[in-house]
Amino acid sequence: MALAILLLTWLAPTAARAERVLVFAAASLNAPLAEIARAHERKTGNRVRISFAASSGLARQIDNGAPADLYVSANMVWINWLQARGKIIVASKSTLAGNRLVMIAPKGSATAMDNFSGSAVMRLLKGQRLAIADPGHVPAGIYARQALSALGSWRLISKHLAPSVNVRAALALVERGAAPLGIVYASDAFNNEAVDVIHRFASASHMPIQYIAAAVAGNGGRAADDFLSELTNGRSKQVFKKYHFSRD
Amino acid sequence: MLQLDIRHRTGAFMLDAEFETPSGTITAIFGQSGAGKTTLINMIAGLIKPSDGTIVSDGHTLFHSEKSINVAPERRRIGYVFQEGRLFPHMDVRRNLGYGHRQNAVLGFAQIVDLLDLGALLERRPATLSGGERQRVAIGRALLSNPNLLLMDEPLASIDVQRRSEILPFIERLRDELGMTIVYVSHAVEEVIRLADTMVILSGGQVAATGGVEELMSRLDLFPLTGRFEAGAVLAATCQGYDTEYGLAELSFAGGTLRVAGPEMDIGVQVRVHIRARDVSLMLGRPEMTSVLNVFEGTVVEIAETDSPQVDVRLDIGSPLIARITKKSMHDLNIRIGVTLHALVKAVAIDRRSLKGSTASTSPRD
Amino acid sequence: MWALSAIETEAIGLSLKVAFWAVLVSLPLGVFAAWVLARRRFYGHALLNGIIHLPLVLPPVVLGYLLLVLLGRQGPLGALLFDTFGITVAFTWKGAAIASGVMAFPLLVRAIRLSYENVDERLEAAARTLGAGRIKVFRTITLPLIAPGILAGAILAFARSLGEFGATITFVSNIPGETRTLPLAIFSAVQSPGGEDAAIRLVVISAAIALAALIASEFLARRLGPKG
Numbered sequence: 001m002a003l004a005i006l007l008l009t010w011l012a013p014t015a016a017r018a019e020r021v022l023v024f025a026a027a028s029l030n031a032p033l034a035e036i037a038r039a040h041e042r043k044t045g046n047r048v049r050i051s052f053a054a055s056s057g058l059a060r061q062i063d064n065g066a067p068a069d070l071y072v073s074a075n076m077v078w079i080n081w082l083q084a085r086g087k088i089i090v091a092s093k094s095t096l097a098g099n100r101l102v103m104i105a106p107k108g109s110a111t112a113m114d115n116f117s118g119s120a121v122m123r124l125l126k127g128q129r130l131a132i133a134d135p136g137h138v139p140a141g142i143y144a145r146q147a148l149s150a151l152g153s154w155r156l157i158s159k160h161l162a163p164s165v166n167v168r169a170a171l172a173l174v175e176r177g178a179a180p181l182g183i184v185y186a187s188d189a190f191n192n193e194a195v196d197v198i199h200r201f202a203s204a205s206h207m208p209i210q211y212i213a214a215a216v217a218g219n220g221g222r223a224a225d226d227f228l229s230e231l232t233n234g235r236s237k238q239v240f241k242k243y244h245f246s247r248d
Numbered sequence: 249m250l251q252l253d254i255r256h257r258t259g260a261f262m263l264d265a266e267f268e269t270p271s272g273t274i275t276a277i278f279g280q281s282g283a284g285k286t287t288l289i290n291m292i293a294g295l296i297k298p299s300d301g302t303i304v305s306d307g308h309t310l311f312h313s314e315k316s317i318n319v320a321p322e323r324r325r326i327g328y329v330f331q332e333g334r335l336f337p338h339m340d341v342r343r344n345l346g347y348g349h350r351q352n353a354v355l356g357f358a359q360i361v362d363l364l365d366l367g368a369l370l371e372r373r374p375a376t377l378s379g380g381e382r383q384r385v386a387i388g389r390a391l392l393s394n395p396n397l398l399l400m401d402e403p404l405a406s407i408d409v410q411r412r413s414e415i416l417p418f419i420e421r422l423r424d425e426l427g428m429t430i431v432y433v434s435h436a437v438e439e440v441i442r443l444a445d446t447m448v449i450l451s452g453g454q455v456a457a458t459g460g461v462e463e464l465m466s467r468l469d470l471f472p473l474t475g476r477f478e479a480g481a482v483l484a485a486t487c488q489g490y491d492t493e494y495g496l497a498e499l500s501f502a503g504g505t506l507r508v509a510g511p512e513m514d515i516g517v518q519v520r521v522h523i524r525a526r527d528v529s530l531m532l533g534r535p536e537m538t539s540v541l542n543v544f545e546g547t548v549v550e551i552a553e554t555d556s557p558q559v560d561v562r563l564d565i566g567s568p569l570i571a572r573i574t575k576k577s578m579h580d581l582n583i584r585i586g587v588t589l590h591a592l593v594k595a596v597a598i599d600r601r602s603l604k605g606s607t608a609s610t611s612p613r614d
Numbered sequence: 615m616w617a618l619s620a621i622e623t624e625a626i627g628l629s630l631k632v633a634f635w636a637v638l639v640s641l642p643l644g645v646f647a648a649w650v651l652a653r654r655r656f657y658g659h660a661l662l663n664g665i666i667h668l669p670l671v672l673p674p675v676v677l678g679y680l681l682l683v684l685l686g687r688q689g690p691l692g693a694l695l696f697d698t699f700g701i702t703v704a705f706t707w708k709g710a711a712i713a714s715g716v717m718a719f720p721l722l723v724r725a726i727r728l729s730y731e732n733v734d735e736r737l738e739a740a741a742r743t744l745g746a747g748r749i750k751v752f753r754t755i756t757l758p759l760i761a762p763g764i765l766a767g768a769i770l771a772f773a774r775s776l777g778e779f780g781a782t783i784t785f786v787s788n789i790p791g792e793t794r795t796l797p798l799a800i801f802s803a804v805q806s807p808g809g810e811d812a813a814i815r816l817v818v819i820s821a822a823i824a825l826a827a828l829i830a831s832e833f834l835a836r837r838l839g840p841k842g
Binding site: 081164178 | 682
């Protein structure tokens with residue numbers, strides 16, 4: 001008898017109507033996406049699960065059939081790559097937010113920079129290495145490379161890099177003081193007690209940092225579409241801005 | 249000369265021993281399993297540290313608990329032949345022998361190889377040797393380290409009975425030809441009687457008796473420790489003649505002459521003779537027309553009664569002699585201390601011969 | 615398809631160098647640790663055993679992070695090394711060797727400890743009575759008898775070091791020519807679009823080296839096993 005009641009509760013209509021959405025998202029979007037997702041869950045009763053990792057790794061997983069409903073990339077490159085393989089619904093592509101690139105140093109390491117230049121950076125490094133996301137394949141690293149090339153200092157500085165698996169790991173190196181300088185997103189440095197921002201790279205010095213969302217072909221459904229709409233509405237734009245995911 | 253005075257506690261077991269062993273002799277440490285024999289010689293070797301006491305060898309203090317002296321085993325100059333041999337498996341016999349070799353004029357490599365007949369074994373590996381061969385190598389290895397004292401822990405225990413008689417003579421030669429002082433642990437009375445000059449009887453961690461083998465073996469009170477079945481007088485005798493017609497050796501000892509059947513023996517050979525109590529009968533009158541060759545007259549000096557139907561009677565025939573008879577006979581014949589009677593010795597075991605004679609062990613019966 | 619590019623050759627060479635040094639430096643420490651665990655009884659024995667085995671059960675990234683905390687420029691040991699000797703290990707192949715060495719250490723100790731336990735201590739006692747001091751006993755008796763275990767353990771540790779990824783990338787990051795060992799190179803290749811061919815080449819080479827090492831270790835362990 002008790003078992004029957006248990007079973008009925010489990011199969012209750014409200015539970016049956018709750019759908020689940022699986023999102024693969026770039027690691028850097030952790031904070032804003034989590035906030036947006038929680039609000040969405042409370043509003044609709046749907047469950048939103050987000051897997052945060054490097055855009056490249058996620059793209060490959062989706063290519064290999066991962067059951068993600070939505071993909072949010074920190075870089076156009078991987079969206080295009082998936083599109084070429086027919087893995088995303090082209091019409092669903094939407095730009096969610098932007099970002100700025102900054103150079104950071106451990107808090108209180110007293111690195112004032114009047115004139116930002118390659119040689120100034122080298123001086124500040126003092127023979128150690130610059131923490132950066134891997135410029136070979138991680139979007140944050142690719143942007144950083146572009147920005148440094150625009151500065152004319154890529155050849156010089158590229159020999160003194162400590163390439164990390166993702167931008168959060170690069171951030172962690174600077175937070176720990178293991179690296180005297182690092183290049184990360186403004187959103188990473190925002191509200192971080194352990195680092196100081198010593199330079200904001202001009203947006204023009206690199207390809208525009210865009211966070212693009214798309215629905216994955218073959219998966220999804222109404223709940224996924226709902227969440228995608230949520231991600232592009234005005235409320236979400238405010239959330240992104242709050243966390244410094246904007247071009248300003 | 250080894251002087252030992254130690255106490256050692258492990259758990260509930262307390263070892264308390266004090267004795268001296270004269271130089272150039274074989275001293276047997278005798279007792280049942282668990283009496284503490286191996287622990288004792290491990291202490292002499294320095295492998296175990298006693299709780300308390302002193303160990304002195306030829307005037308050198310090896311251990312002194314109060315003065316905090318404890319000489320490391322490698323500096324004690326004490327050779328040790330282990331029960332299992334413990335040859336190094338990754339070395340051939342030659343390298344095993346040479347492992348602890350110290351240069352010394354008396355104990356040269358070739359000499360030892362000769363003495364122990366190891367020539368054919370030198371290139372072999374320990375795993376391919378028989379038990380007896382392994383023990384000979386172990387003895388050789390210990391000797392080549394030029395020790396002042398040699399410890400042997402039941403070296404014949406893991407060797408079958410036939411092979412044991414191959415090795416016993418080698419051990420005797422160590423004392424006789426090399427003047428080695430040997431401490432020999434054993435729980436086998438026959439080995440002790442064959443080899444040892446003095447013995448220390450250990451029982452439950454305590455020294456029950458020390459003294460000459462002949463003296464201790466003849467003590468009735470020690471029979472429970474030395475083994476009732478083999479108990480009996482052990483006597484020194486000298487060969488004074490050999491009857492070639494009947495094949496009888498005539499051995500003279502303190503109590504008279506023993507005539508024993510056996511192989512030819514040279515005059516002057518000194519032997520140790522073991523007369524088991526169970527092989528001695530008593531008679532009040534003088535026996536006549538009997539097949540027993542060895543009859544001695546003596547006085548009863550001690551009687552030991554036990555729970556069994558038999559009693560041990562110790563006689564003085566000029567030398568101690570022990571007979572085992574039934575309680576009934578004792579009462580029927582009214583045998584008491586002071587009574588004079590005749591002892592008939594039915595079998596004599598000649599358990600040791602010096603190198604001047606043959607080296608076989610015989611136990612002839614008349 | 616099978617021609618190796620310069621990047622790939624560099625990764626192979628670096629891997630071999632890192633693994634070699636990792637094992638070489640861990641060996642004396644491993645022999646000592648195995649001796650302590652096999653032969654000594656003391657309070658904290660189980661704790662020491664547990665600590666030595668931590669790299670087997672903790673996530674490699676965690677260990678990499680611990681190494682960073684300790685040996686980074688700001689870390690207690692790292693600062694000491696730099697101030698006293700001018701040595702930096704973070705972001706260098708030396709750091710990669712340390713990461714590999716730490717991860718492979720439990721395997722090394724296990725193999726050697728097993729060997730120790732197969733050595734009859736009574737043989738060592740016999741050697742002492744023959745005039746050998748503790749060092750000579752170790753050199754002439756113990757060491758030859760545990761040598762097969764040491765060799766097998768070293769090869770196993772070598773194979774493990776070749777495959778070390780998580781701790782390495784966390785501690786010394788992925789610097790081409792300096793810390794980009796085979797596993798990291800494979801990772802990078804997989805991350806880049808169009809890097810599949812390079813990835814497969816490197817995977818095959820990695821697997822071949824590791825397999826050869828494991829077979830050699832097994833073969834040696836059996837062939838030089840307990841004697842007599």
